[in-house]
Amino acid sequence: MPTLKIDGKEITVESNTTIIEAAKKLGIDIPVFCYHEGLSIAANCRMCLVEVEVNGRKFNKPLPACHTIVSDGMSVQTDTPKVKKTREGVLEFLFLNHPIDCPICDQAGECYLQDHYMAHGAYESRLDTEKVKKNKAIPIGEHVILDSERCVLCSRCVRFTKEISKTEELAIFNRGNHSEIGVVAGKSLDNDYSLNVVDICPVGALTSRDFRFKKRVWYLKTTPSICTGCSMGCNSSIEYENGTIYRIKPRENRDVNGWWMCNEGRLLYHQINSNRLLSTLSKGNEISQKDALLRFVEIIKNHKNSSEKIGVVLSANLSTESAFAIKNLFQEFFGVKSFYINVKKDGKSDDLLIKADKNPNRKGISLVIGKENAEKTLKDAIKKHETLIFWGGDLPSEFDLIESDLKKVKNIILFATNKNILTDIADISFPITSIAQERGTFVNIQNRLQQFYPIEKHQALIYNPTNKGVSQVGSLTEKIYNPIEWLVNISKKMDYNYSLDSIFKIFAQMRKEIPQFANIEYKNIGLNGVLLEDK
Amino acid sequence: MAKKGIVVSKHKYTLSEKLYYPEILKGMGVSIRHFFANIVKKKYTVTLQYPEQKESYAERFRGKHRLMTREDGSLRCVACMMCATACPAECIYIEAEDVGDSLVEKRAKVFVIDELRCIFCGLCVEACPTDAIRMDTGEHVEPEYTREAFIYDKKKLLQNSGRSVAIQGGDPDYIHKN
Numbered sequence: 001m002p003t004l005k006i007d008g009k010e011i012t013v014e015s016n017t018t019i020i021e022a023a024k025k026l027g028i029d030i031p032v033f034c035y036h037e038g039l040s041i042a043a044n045c046r047m048c049l050v051e052v053e054v055n056g057r058k059f060n061k062p063l064p065a066c067h068t069i070v071s072d073g074m075s076v077q078t079d080t081p082k083v084k085k086t087r088e089g090v091l092e093f094l095f096l097n098h099p100i101d102c103p104i105c106d107q108a109g110e111c112y113l114q115d116h117y118m119a120h121g122a123y124e125s126r127l128d129t130e131k132v133k134k135n136k137a138i139p140i141g142e143h144v145i146l147d148s149e150r151c152v153l154c155s156r157c158v159r160f161t162k163e164i165s166k167t168e169e170l171a172i173f174n175r176g177n178h179s180e181i182g183v184v185a186g187k188s189l190d191n192d193y194s195l196n197v198v199d200i201c202p203v204g205a206l207t208s209r210d211f212r213f214k215k216r217v218w219y220l221k222t223t224p225s226i227c228t229g230c231s232m233g234c235n236s237s238i239e240y241e242n243g244t245i246y247r248i249k250p251r252e253n254r255d256v257n258g259w260w261m262c263n264e265g266r267l268l269y270h271q272i273n274s275n276r277l278l279s280t281l282s283k284g285n286e287i288s289q290k291d292a293l294l295r296f297v298e299i300i301k302n303h304k305n306s307s308e309k310i311g312v313v314l315s316a317n318l319s320t321e322s323a324f325a326i327k328n329l330f331q332e333f334f335g336v337k338s339f340y341i342n343v344k345k346d347g348k349s350d351d352l353l354i355k356a357d358k359n360p361n362r363k364g365i366s367l368v369i370g371k372e373n374a375e376k377t378l379k380d381a382i383k384k385h386e387t388l389i390f391w392g393g394d395l396p397s398e399f400d401l402i403e404s405d406l407k408k409v410k411n412i413i414l415f416a417t418n419k420n421i422l423t424d425i426a427d428i429s430f431p432i433t434s435i436a437q438e439r440g441t442f443v444n445i446q447n448r449l450q451q452f453y454p455i456e457k458h459q460a461l462i463y464n465p466t467n468k469g470v471s472q473v474g475s476l477t478e479k480i481y482n483p484i485e486w487l488v489n490i491s492k493k494m495d496y497n498y499s500l501d502s503i504f505k506i507f508a509q510m511r512k513e514i515p516q517f518a519n520i521e522y523k524n525i526g527l528n529g530v531l532l533e534d535k
Numbered sequence: 536m537a538k539k540g541i542v543v544s545k546h547k548y549t550l551s552e553k554l555y556y557p558e559i560l561k562g563m564g565v566s567i568r569h570f571f572a573n574i575v576k577k578k579y580t581v582t583l584q585y586p587e588q589k590e591s592y593a594e595r596f597r598g599k600h601r602l603m604t605r606e607d608g609s610l611r612c613v614a615c616m617m618c619a620t621a622c623p624a625e626c627i628y629i630e631a632e633d634v635g636d637s638l639v640e641k642r643a644k645v646f647v648i649d650e651l652r653c654i655f656c657g658l659c660v661e662a663c664p665t666d667a668i669r670m671d672t673g674e675h676v677e678p679e680y681t682r683e684a685f686i687y688d689k690k691k692l693l694q695n696s697g698r699s700v701a702i703q704g705g706d707p708d709y710i711h712k713n
Contacts, residue, residue, distance in 0.1 A: 102615070102664075103613050103615030103617065103641075103664050103665065104613050104614075104615065104639075104640045104641040108615075135637070136637040136638075136640070137636070137637040137640055138637070212633060213614070213631040213632065213633055213641050214631075216615075216616045216620070218620065219616075
């Protein structure tokens with residue numbers, strides 16, 4: 001356990017820690033390009049050079065903080081004139097052939113070159129010759145576009161394809177000023193994790209084709225969320241403006257997804273943005289919310305003495321809290337005993353993040369409805385029940401059923417996020433919010449309880465000149481209730497005294513009823529989640 | 536306690552002032568002198584025959600916006616959103632689009648300015664890295680009958696357009712290798 005001093009502050013760290021890790025613990029910022037916690041150390045950008053002294057003996061040259069292991073009695077200086085001059089010099093070299101095309105660069109606003117130049121550079125250009133020209137805007141795969149001129153050759157992307165995705169599509173070619181990143185002959189950057197190279201690229205050399213020119217990044221707001229693509233439950237952050245999601249990026253959680261996320265999960269936001277169910281429908285025709293609720297209540301009342309004819313199907317996309325509240329209301333007040341879980345078919349999987357089980361909350365909902373219920377299939381449900389109530393919107397391709405099967409059911413009531421074949425045949429379809437618009441928890445494949453947060457409800461009047469006047473841009477969030485709000489609406493219509501109207505009350509009730517949740521405080525879940533005990 | 540302040544002596548009226556009519560005639564005299572001077576010598580005239588005649592503005596007067604074009608007539612704007620970000624009145628709305636080449640790459644599909652919201656501060660012109668937006672038309676925004684008419688789109692902003700010769704973007708002689 002060596003003890004060292006960084007800028008006069010003393011810290012004791014594990015042996016084999018690098019200076020940069022120790023500095024991070026002290027909250028001292030050392031600028032980097034090539035260093036990334038999730039990748040091996042390359043130490044080729046030289047941006048993190050610091051002055052090091054061991055037991056009073058000073059090293060002649062500054063050392064790279066990312067590559068130097070700490071030792072006892074070490075004293076590190078990160079803000080001496082020599083270090084500052086080194087940083088300025090490194091930046092000047094990196095900027096030599098940089099095209100400075102920030103106005104058309106998607107990275108502008110989150111670019112290391114911009115940030116470091118403002119903090120450590122701010123010199124006058126001394127270049128009086130032509131800059132070296134390289135290729136620009138080259139699509140190197142389905143999702144990624146390369147701009148060689150902007151590249152600082154940090155090799156983060158090369159190391160990613162070598163170490164994480166293990167596909168080795170990228171390499172550095174040529175020498176000196178003419179070095180550039182390129183795709184190995186005969187390959188293209190088409191692995192399932194290719195968009196991660198866009199995130200880790202510190203400059204605008206690799207940018208996303210999906211996000212290209214959609215939005216300048218400084219307009220985006222961020223909300224922590226959980227990916228719904230598969231049961232891994234990768235921690236993600238949703239980046240949005242005015243109720244529209246523009247991109248999803250991975251959020252660091254070393255216990256789950258590290259720093260990475262698959263392409264499929266990142267592009268799931270298109271489902272939230274488009275083809276949404278925005279009004280109550282009956283057999284595909286629009287009806288008023290009031291009429292729809294009255295008809296719903298009528299159907300439930302018809303089953304007053306035959307509650308076994310009602311089946312409730314919970315999507316494995318629902319949050320644990322919503323599922324619990326639905327089960328609570330239908331069991332306590334309507335006497336329903338049959339609960340089913342609607343799961344998507346298994347898909348492809350790999351060793352890194354993608355899991356075959358494509359349901360983000362299968363475990364959580366199984367806990368809520370009990371193991372016996374969770375094992376029943378939808379085919380059983382169709383045979384047994386006259387009325388089926390589907391909660392949560394799944395896309396038709398993910399159903400294990402065919403339309404003709406569903407036609408045998410007398411009443412289909414649907415609470416869905418997106419339009420699909422079910423919204424056309426259901427007697428009543430109610431729109432519900434998507435995962436991005438509500439708060440809740442998922443239980444992932446590791447039995448980890450993780451929570452997601454809603455994006456800011458944007459109800460302010462936004463000026464939109466293309467619509468010639470004032471309009472509400474955040475239309476996705478208006479007039480759509482989340483499942484818990486629908487339950488409250490239904491219970492009001494039926495004059496029930498239903499008390500579980502907030503996520504905190506529901507969670508408190510869950511702790512009482514489900515043994516796995518008994519020891520978990522809602523506030524302790526935090527951003528990294530907690531592991532549930534097996535009981 | 537001594538009084539503080541300045542003692543202002545009251546104006547004492549002379550006899551002619553007290554009589555009132557001589558003073559009126561004096562004032563009328565000034566008006567009549569100007570009246571005849573204007574007829575005889577035009578250079579004394581301080582008014583303009585608006586709208587036939589107009590006062591010229593200072594060179595740096597910030598008037599109606601215009602968008603500039605390149606040599607080939609295409610819009611110089613690269614939709615970097617600097618003007619929309621700098622705008623304190625949030626009157627600029629831009630949607631970007633991909634040109635599909637490797638030289639210009641990005642351009643504005645939609646460029647709208649609401650001249651009613653605009654406060655004519657000129658920050659958009661200062662922010663523009665490509666000399667695409669200017670306020671040097673020397674003209675006021677014309678009055679209109681509807682609010683919608685004040686929302687200037689790309690077509691209207693290009694009406695007063697001119698060519699800007701500021702060097703922009705990459706080197707046109709550089710030929711894409713692929």
